Amino acid sequence: MxxxxxxxxxxxxxxxxxxxxxxxxxxxxxxxxxxxxxxxxxxxxxxxxxxxxxxxxxxxxxxxxxxxxxxxxxxxxxxxxxxxxxxxxxxxxxxxxxxxxxxxxxxxxxxxxxxxxxxxxxxxxxxxxxxxxxxxxxxxxGVKEDGGGAAPTAPQRFTGRIFNDTDGDRCGISENLKFAISRDGQQVYVSPNMVFPGKNFSLVLEKGTYLVQLLDTTSTFKGQRTLDATKEGWIFKSGCVNED
CATH class of the missing domain: 1.20.120 (Four Helix Bundle (Hemerythrin (Met), subunit A))
Known part of the structure; x- marks a missing residue:
């Protein structure tokens, strides 16, 4: 492999x-x-x-x-x-x-x-x-040797928007992107369709910090960014994806 x-x-x-x-x-x-x-x-x-x-x-x-x-x-x-x-x-x-x-x-x-x-x-x-x-x-x-532990509380959830803001003039190329989002190693969301340059979509996430991997039309890795979903109305922008 x-x-x-x-x-x-x-x-x-x-x-x-x-x-x-x-x-x-x-x-x-x-x-x-x-x-x-x-x-x-x-x-x-x-x-x-x-x-x-x-x-x-x-x-x-x-x-x-x-x-x-x-x-x-x-x-x-x-x-x-x-x-x-x-x-x-x-x-x-x-x-x-x-x-x-x-x-x-x-x-x-x-x-x-x-x-x-x-x-x-x-x-x-x-x-x-x-x-x-x-x-x-x-x-x-978090392992309790006695098997005890309090019941977890419900996490906060915030709605935000994810933008594909690749721009030909600013970045040198525009890319259709797919967004794969994970937290603590767990994949929590993958956009079902390609997101075109200049487009955005809303997403509800639990409060926290996430890793967003940017993939092109062939699912080739193009870059990764950090997403902070810490308040209502959070915004994530892809930025340029062909930079070193």
Whole structure:
């Protein structure tokens, strides 16, 4: 599997991961098992990304990014195994925080790739893995060894608008775009149709910060931005998508 073909599979994996790491209703043992399963899936994704980068023609991807991705996969596998043992959850949470930091470093290592498209692809996939790890770490921190815990409160929801403001004069090219929106590694929305330049649409989101990935008509990754849905009437603009 080459680097570019991993994008869609990683999006699917991270979506599954978030289903696995939602708080369980049974007990701490069930919670641990669900999170361990999620970490194992993330470990496989990181390992596959490392293999693809190692086989790349790009020296930066091969020499810098690939070893880090492979090591991250190994660390995730080890963490998943620790969850199955009688180890205090606080100790596991500490290890998870360190791995999340390593995942952030992997995102930055994507810039070592010399090829522009490969650099974008590596970064987008590393971000997805990082988000999945962040979600798993939060779930680890929420495990109650006694199975207790208060019922969650309903989250706030705000309506805003998403704009495709690519402009030929300002950006050099106008693009029809699809918007893939995720939060903590979970894909929460994908625009069903292409959004044409100058057009916009409304969307209701829970209060929080989201990652928006911009895709073209062939679902090729064109860039990513942060969306803050923190008040009613929030606005997100795509900006230019062919910049380095």
């Amino acid at each position: 080459n680097i570019k073909s991993l994008v869609s599979s990683l999006v699917a994996v991270v979506g599954v991961v978030l289903l696995c790491v939602r708080p369980a209703a049974a007990d701490a043992r069930s919670d641990r098992a669900a999170i361990a399963d999620a970490l194992t899936k993330l470990a496989t994704s990181a390992a596959n990304l490392g293999k693809a980068a190692k086989a790349s023609d790009d020296r930066g991807a091969r020499k810098k990014f690939a070893p880090a991705a492979t090591e991250l996969g190994d660390d995730l596998t080890a963490l998943a195994k620790r969850l199955g043992k009688d180890i205090p959850i606080k100790s596991i949470a500490t290890d998870a925080a360190a791995i999340e930091k390593d995942a952030g470093a992997l995102v930055e290592l994507a810039d070592e790739a010399e090829d522009k498209e490969e650099r974008k692809s590596l970064r987008s996939q590393a971000v997805l893995i990082q988000q999945g790890i962040a979600a798993a770490r939060k779930s680890i921190g």
